Structures are given as C-alpha cells and as structure tokens.
Amino acid sequence: MVLDRREDAPARSLADGSVTVNVVDEPEKARKVLADCDAVLPALEEMDALTVLESMKGDFGGPFLFDMSAYRISSSKQKSNEIMGKFGVPMPKPWPECGFPVIVKPSCQSGSVGVSEVEDEAGMAAALKKVEDLNDTPIIQEFVHGKSISIEVIGNGGSARSYITTEVVLDRNYDCKQVLCQPGILSEEEDTRFGLCAKMTAEDMGLNGLMDMEAINTPKGFRVLEIDARIPSQTPACILAGTGINLLDELYRACSGRESAARRRPGASSYEHFHIVGDRMYTTGEKEFSHVRNPAIRKGLFGSDEMITDYRPGASEWRCTMITGGKDKDEVFWKRKDAIKAIMDECQIDEFIDLSPEVV
Numbered sequence: 001m002v003l004d005r006r007e008d009a010p011a012r013s014l015a016d017g018s019v020t021v022n023v024v025d026e027p028e029k030a031r032k033v034l035a036d037c038d039a040v041l042p043a044l045e046e047m048d049a050l051t052v053l054e055s056m057k058g059d060f061g062g063p064f065l066f067d068m069s070a071y072r073i074s075s076s077k078q079k080s081n082e083i084m085g086k087f088g089v090p091m092p093k094p095w096p097e098c099g100f101p102v103i104v105k106p107s108c109q110s111g112s113v114g115v116s117e118v119e120d121e122a123g124m125a126a127a128l129k130k131v132e133d134l135n136d137t138p139i140i141q142e143f144v145h146g147k148s149i150s151i152e153v154i155g156n157g158g159s160a161r162s163y164i165t166t167e168v169v170l171d172r173n174y175d176c177k178q179v180l181c182q183p184g185i186l187s188e189e190e191d192t193r194f195g196l197c198a199k200m201t202a203e204d205m206g207l208n209g210l211m212d213m214e215a216i217n218t219p220k221g222f223r224v225l226e227i228d229a230r231i232p233s234q235t236p237a238c239i240l241a242g243t244g245i246n247l248l249d250e251l252y253r254a255c256s257g258r259e260s261a262a263r264r265r266p267g268a269s270s271y272e273h274f275h276i277v278g279d280r281m282y283t284t285g286e287k288e289f290s291h292v293r294n295p296a297i298r299k300g301l302f303g304s305d306e307m308i309t310d311y312r313p314g315a316s317e318w319r320c321t322m323i324t325g326g327k328d329k330d331e332v333f334w335k336r337k338d339a340i341k342a343i344m345d346e347c348q349i350d351e352f353i354d355l356s357p358e359v360v
Contacts, residue, residue, distance in 0.1 A: 077106075104139070109136060149216070151166070162194075171284055207229065213227050272336070276318050305325050
C-alpha cells in the first residue's frame with residue numbers, strides 16, 4: 001500500500017493499492033491506514049514527515065522499518081565523520097592537510113546539493129559562499145577519484161550485519177544511472193575491510209534499521225565519503241537479482257527480532273535506467289527516471305529479466321529501469337547488450353548515448 005501526497009506518484013501503479021495523504025497535515029488519516037500494515041517503510045527524506053511517522057509508530061500494525069536516531073546522525077556529515085574517525089575508517093584527507101583540489105560540501109544536505117569541486121582559493125571562496133547560503137556547515141576534503149562503491153548494513157539495535165558491495169555508475173550529472181552487483185568489485189581483503197567498517201559504524205550508532213556506506217575505490221584503497229541511514233532506492237533490487245538476498249526481508253526480520261535468512265547464491269546483475277526519445281536512447285540517472293508515468297513491472301521485456309517501465313508499443317517517449325541477472329558478469333554483460341539492441345531494433349532507434357561525468 002503506497003501512501004503519497006502526490007496523485008501522480010509513480011509508485012502507485014506498482015502497488016496493490018494507494019492512498020493520497022499528507023502525513024504532516026493529515027496524521028490521523030495516515031494513522032488509520034498504517035494501523036493495518038504488517039510493516040511501515042518510509043521511502044522519503046523529508047524530516048517533518050519522518051518526525052510525524054516516528055511519533056505514531058506505536059500505532060502501526062507492524063514494525064517501523066526506520067531508525068530516526070541513526071538518520072539524524074547520518075544526515076550530518078560532520079557527526080558521522082566523527083563516529084567513523086573513532087574506528088579509523090579510511091576517509092579523504094581533511095583540508096588543509098590535503099591541498100588542492102578539494103571537494104567542498106554542506107554537512108546536512110543530500111545528493112549533490114551545494115557540492116563543489118575546488119582547485120584554487122578563488123574557487124574556495126565561492127564554494128564556501130554556496131554552503132553559507134544553505135545555512136549549513138562546510139565539510140572540506142581531498143578530491144578522490146575512482147569507482148563509486150556502496151555497501152548496506154542492517155542492525156537490530158545491538159549487533160549489525162553488512163551485506164553486498166555494489167558499484168554505482170554515474171551519469172553526466174553525477175546521478176546514479178546504473179548499479180552493478182558482481183564479484184571482484186573489491187579484492188577479497190578490501191571487501192572484508194569495507195564490510196567491517198560499515199558494521200562497526202552501525203553498531204556504534206546502535207543502528208536499528210538499514211544504512212549504507214558510500215565510498216570511492218581509489219588507487220590507494222577505498223575512501224568512505226558518507227553514510228545514509230535510509231532505504232536505498234536502487235541497490236536492493238540489484239542485489240536481489242544478483243545474489244537472491246532480499247534486503248527488505250532482512251530489514252523486516254531485524255526490526256521484528258528474527259534471525260537473518262540471507263543465503264547468497266553465486267551470480268551477478270545490472271540495474272540501469274534508460275530514457276527513449278524519438279530515435280535516440282539515453283542512459284540516465286534516477287532523477288530523470290522519476291518522470292516515468294504509470295509504470296508497470298514487465299517480466300522478460302526485450303530480453304531483460306524484468307523492467308519497470310511506462311513503455312507502450314508505438315510510444316515516441318518512454319523510460320525504463322532494466323534489471324538483468326546471470327551466473328557471472330560476462331553473462332550479464334551480453335544479456336544487457338542484447339536487450340539494448342532489441343530495444344533499438346524494435347523501436348527504430350538510431351543512436352545510443354551513454355554519457356559519464358567529465359574527468360577532473
């Protein structure tokens with residue numbers, strides 16, 4: 001059951017049912033619906049709505065799959081860096097120890113809001129002004145380069161368990177266009193260390209829910225950028241396709257006092273967004289995919305395992321999230337490539353455009 005204040009929220013067409021409600025303005029209406037639910041999972045980051053949901057969680061029919069205390073910590077890069085620093089979690093060097101170039105980012109914003117890459121003193125002044133205009137505290141760190149990686153960890157308030165390392169591939173606007181779940185993203189030693197960093201951080205926070213740890217895999221090893229104590233929008237589906245592990249089931253079990261049931265099977269997967277306009281096909285970030293209208297889950301469409309899409313035969317513009325899985329990354333590569341070719345052939349697409357961020 002989807003609750004949303006928007007009549008046109010894309011998730012409505014994927015659910016068994018939906019209710020239009022603003023939980024901040026209509027808490028009693030929301031309370032009545034949520035009282036019958038087996039679990040409540042907020043897929044949002046608005047603090048006022050989360051605060052209202054937290055206040056009424058005792059009236060839900062099942063557990064509230066969210067840790068408000070951990071979310072407040074992870075919402076402050078300053079606070080979360082202090083926690084990770086206690087355990088020696090490898091992070092980018094702080095300013096001025098690192099020298100230029102640096103990344104200047106606000107402590108309490110999400111995504112790329114207010115983030116600047118700075119190469120000199122003039123750029124530093126402009127970046128600091130951008131953070132000041134957001135009424136936030138600047139975090140200044142070494143600019144690090146390499147593949148973006150992520151790992152999820154789930155805690156029950158005492159102990160925590162880390163799961164699968166995934167690679168996050170960015171579009172030209174630094175938005176996530178693809179998630180890859182496959183062996184060898186990190187060496188076995190580094191993968192174990194990455195999971196341990198996430199586990200120790202979660203246990204120190206007393207995590208009773210799910211969070212992810214995001215890092216850059218540099219030539220000198222991974223460097224952790226931040227943690228986020230909220231449900232990731234993409235990696236759970238990718239991990240399910242590639243390993244058979246259902247993170248939402250694991251989260252429900254942890255918050256219900258039950259044992260983990262995770263059993264990883266060998267495999268790999270890709271989770272990727274596309275935007276088709278006329279005779280062109282683009283890879284695109286999740287922000288662009290959010291403009292999808294009345295999507296459906298289509299099994300086997302164009303040779304994929306499944307798609308979340310508003311595709312209709314003959315449509316001149318449509319979007320899709322394509323999920324492909326296989327026994328290894330080579331099988332996933334070819335299945336993905338064949339599916340893209342099938343889309344281009346059937347929809348008479350002349351050009352496939354796959355853009356990445358400019359190299360600094």
